[in-house]
Amino acid sequence: MAAYALRRFLGLVPVLFGVSLLVFTFVRMIPGDPARVMLGQRATPEALERLRRELNLDKPLFINLEAYRETGRIEKLFEAQYPAYLARILRGDLGRSIFTKVDVAAELKARFPATFELTLGAMTVALLVGIPAGILAAIRKNSLADLLVMTGALVGVSMPIFWLGLLLIYVFAVNLHWLPPSGRLGIGTEFQPVTGLLLLDSLLKGRPDVFADALRHLILPSLALGSIPAAVIARMMRSSMLEVLSQDYVRTARAKGLPERVVVYKHALKNAMLPVITIIGLWFGTLLTGAILTETIFNWPGIGKWLYDAIQARDYPIVQGGTLFIAAVYVIVNALVDLSYGLLDPRIQYR
Amino acid sequence: MATLARTPTQQALRRFLRSSSGKAGLFIVGVFVLLALLAPLLAPYDPAKDRNLRMRLKPPSIEHPMGTDELGRDMLIRVWHGSRISLRVGVVAVGLALVAGTLLGLVAGFFGGWVDILISWLIDIMLAFPSILLAIAIVAVIGPGIENAMLAVGVVQIPVFARLARSMVLSLKEQEFVAAARALGATNGRILLRHILPNGLSPLIVQATLSIATAILDAAGLGFLGLGAQPPAPEWGVMIARGFQYFATAPWISLFPGLAIMLAVLGFNLLGDGLRDALDPRTGRL
Numbered sequence: 001m002a003a004y005a006l007r008r009f010l011g012l013v014p015v016l017f018g019v020s021l022l023v024f025t026f027v028r029m030i031p032g033d034p035a036r037v038m039l040g041q042r043a044t045p046e047a048l049e050r051l052r053r054e055l056n057l058d059k060p061l062f063i064n065l066e067a068y069r070e071t072g073r074i075e076k077l078f079e080a081q082y083p084a085y086l087a088r089i090l091r092g093d094l095g096r097s098i099f100t101k102v103d104v105a106a107e108l109k110a111r112f113p114a115t116f117e118l119t120l121g122a123m124t125v126a127l128l129v130g131i132p133a134g135i136l137a138a139i140r141k142n143s144l145a146d147l148l149v150m151t152g153a154l155v156g157v158s159m160p161i162f163w164l165g166l167l168l169i170y171v172f173a174v175n176l177h178w179l180p181p182s183g184r185l186g187i188g189t190e191f192q193p194v195t196g197l198l199l200l201d202s203l204l205k206g207r208p209d210v211f212a213d214a215l216r217h218l219i220l221p222s223l224a225l226g227s228i229p230a231a232v233i234a235r236m237m238r239s240s241m242l243e244v245l246s247q248d249y250v251r252t253a254r255a256k257g258l259p260e261r262v263v264v265y266k267h268a269l270k271n272a273m274l275p276v277i278t279i280i281g282l283w284f285g286t287l288l289t290g291a292i293l294t295e296t297i298f299n300w301p302g303i304g305k306w307l308y309d310a311i312q313a314r315d316y317p318i319v320q321g322g323t324l325f326i327a328a329v330y331v332i333v334n335a336l337v338d339l340s341y342g343l344l345d346p347r348i349q350y351r
Numbered sequence: 352m353a354t355l356a357r358t359p360t361q362q363a364l365r366r367f368l369r370s371s372s373g374k375a376g377l378f379i380v381g382v383f384v385l386l387a388l389l390a391p392l393l394a395p396y397d398p399a400k401d402r403n404l405r406m407r408l409k410p411p412s413i414e415h416p417m418g419t420d421e422l423g424r425d426m427l428i429r430v431w432h433g434s435r436i437s438l439r440v441g442v443v444a445v446g447l448a449l450v451a452g453t454l455l456g457l458v459a460g461f462f463g464g465w466v467d468i469l470i471s472w473l474i475d476i477m478l479a480f481p482s483i484l485l486a487i488a489i490v491a492v493i494g495p496g497i498e499n500a501m502l503a504v505g506v507v508q509i510p511v512f513a514r515l516a517r518s519m520v521l522s523l524k525e526q527e528f529v530a531a532a533r534a535l536g537a538t539n540g541r542i543l544l545r546h547i548l549p550n551g552l553s554p555l556i557v558q559a560t561l562s563i564a565t566a567i568l569d570a571a572g573l574g575f576l577g578l579g580a581q582p583p584a585p586e587w588g589v590m591i592a593r594g595f596q597y598f599a600t601a602p603w604i605s606l607f608p609g610l611a612i613m614l615a616v617l618g619f620n621l622l623g624d625g626l627r628d629a630l631d632p633r634t635g636r637l
Contacts, residue, residue: 018476029492158617160568162575163591163609166598174599289481293572307484308576311491323488327479 001342008335019327020089024082027320028061034316038098056084094321099313104321108303113196114184115302118225118295119287121218125226126233126283131276133230134237138272139264141242149234156231165224165297172220182299184217185210221298225291229283236279237272244272274345281337288333289326366629373625379618387434396432396585408601418603420593426604429585430611436497436586437615440570441563444505448566449559451505452512457543459513460520471517474510482507486569490578497586500579504569508562515558519551553630560623564616571612587612 035051036043052058060066060080067076088095094104137149173181184198185191191210194201198214244250245268253267254260292304299305303322310318357365367373390396403423411418417426459470477485489503523529524547532546573579574588582589587608594604 014472015475015479018472019479022476023488026488026492154617154620155613158564158568158613158620160571160575160588160591160609160612160616162572162588163605163612166591166595166605167609170598170602286481289484292483292487293575296576308487311487312577314491319488319491323480323484326481326484330481331479 005339008338012331012335015331016328020086020324023320023323024085027316056081095317097318098315104317108325111301111303111306114300115288115291115304117197118221118291118300118302121222122225122287123284125222126229129230130233131237134234135241137238138241153231153234156227159227161224162293162297164227165294168220168224179220180217184214184301186213189213221294221300225287225294233276233279237276240275241268241272244268277344281340285330285333289330363629367625370625370628372621373628376618376621376625379614380622383434383438383615383618386431387438390432390435394428394431396428408597411603417607420604421597426607429590430607432585433587433608433611436580437567440501441567444501444566445508445559445562447505448508449512452509453516453555456513456516457520460517461524461543474513477510483569483572486573487578490573495578497580500570500573504566511558515554520547523547523551557623557627557631560619560626564619567616
């Protein structure tokens with residue numbers, strides 16, 4: 001197991017290397033001169049030249065063959081833009097925003113809790129809806145309830161998330177005034193976060209009013225973001241449950257005269273949950289990194305919204321750093337999900 | 352006996368017709384395709400000229416069953432013509448991904464060695480990005496617009512087909528019919544395209560159908576963010592975004608394009624499920 005875990009994580013190194021290469025190339029391919037963008041149209045040629053040298057823009061992109069030929073020293077080969085960039089990100093330096101000058105790594109760290117909290121909210125919705133619905137559909141196979149659940153699940157995966165978000169805002173915020181349409185806290189709420197997870201922080205600081213406010217803001221975006229995983233989990237739960245219920249040991253349990261409730265919830269559910277947990281894990285990674293549309297609609301101050309704004313403003317250090325961060329989180333979460341199979345299901349042998 | 356004489360195609364057709372999701376999906380997709388094809392004949396439309404400011408923001412009525420938007424344009428005709436854009440994006444993007452992904456996967460699986468390592472590495476890198484983020488990043492580089500959005504949405508889907516095709520080749524290339532073809536002197540290209548590909552086509556077709564659904568959703572998402580089709584094109588995502596600004600007073604502007612997206616995506620999802628029942632009866636039969 002430990003050897004497998006080590007191999008799995010070592011396997012991430014070439015992928016992350018490729019990701020950094022791709023992100024770097026992408027940003028370099030964008031038309032325009034970054035130095036010009038940073039200094040504006042009226043910059044003097046000298047200032048431009050100085051900044052280009054500072055940013056390594058006067059060097060070749062990937063390897064510096066010229067410097068190597070001139071000096072014959074192998075390390076001169078790496079006096080190029082990409083190696084310098086790689087060295088910087090390995091030190092945790094993702095650069096600064098062109099416009100606001102804010103440190104990208106620090107801002108990512110500050111915004112991550114908002115995205116994480118939204119992911120937890122959406123996952124809660126997905127589990128509370130998806131698992132019971134899937135079980136119900138399985139134990140009443142071909143009933144009206146089954147039909148409704150499966151239709152609901154199909155509609156759930158077919159709805160554009162941004163449209164569902166708008167509908168939720170229209171019904172629950174604009175018309176009924178039950179819930180706020182955007183943001184994480186009401187305007188005028190004074191609160192200094194500790195961890196950045198507002199639900200947790202408000203409890204730590206003994207502020208039930210802030211807790212309620214944060215929770216009310218969290219509900220609508222969680223419903224929107226959780227809709228697709230809820231539908232996927234319901235479908236997976238149903239098919240997995242049906243498969244387990246047809247196995248011999250379940251028949252044995254029934255033959256022993258156990259009540260159906262015990263058979264389903266005690267004997268079948270545990271095994272039926274295994275594939276569902278895989279899906280949950282993979283969706284956790286997806287939600288954590290893919291909430292761009294939801295965060296934009298609900299004006300949620302997380303990484304997705306920030307990244308979207310940066311793309312609109314062509315603030316490339318943020319785009320570069322944010323994309324890199326998201327990809328890294330995604331592959332690491334997926335690797336952890338992979339490893340968790342072995343802990344949950346002792347039958348699985350890692351080789 | 353007649354039942355034994357059925358060809359595999361007939362058997363698949365029978366299974367498809369027994370699948371209620373398949374029939375429902377085929378019906379919905381058929382209606383959308385028909386509407387899209389007939390739109391220029393039945394209701395010619397020029398999005399740049401269709402303005403009537405006296406009819407701004409009117410709610411649904413007999414005359415305008417889906418209401419009018421902020422420029423007084425009839426929403427029904429815009430949603431209707433939107434089907435042309437979305438279906439085209441879905442089909443072209445997935446066609447691109449299907450061809451490129453399948454070729455990559457075939458080559459990787461068939462030749463193995465460093466070619467496989469390189470292609471698999473590329474696939475893993477692409478799969479490290481959430482698909483919508485990758486699509487957004489591609490459009491950020493090549494610029495917004497419907498053609499570029501099509502390309503971005505297609506590129507994002509390549510790894511799915513590449514993986515599928517690769518595992519298909521790996522399971523087929525050791526079989527006897529491949530050895531037989533080789534013994535007869537068939538070239539690698541012929542073995543791949545004439546012997547292996549036709550035998551592994553079913554999962555690719557099923558995936559392509561489901562991918563059209565995803566592509567329509569992703570393209571609408573790009574349109575919504577202002578990175579796909581540009582106004583005044585009657586693209587569903589763009590229409591939802593425009594309607595967003597008048598949401599409190601004129602919700603129908605966003606409502607109907609969203610319903611259209613949902614129905615179209617639902618249709619392709621159902622059709623994909625039905626095709627899986629028909630072509631790939633061992634899997635997904637639960």
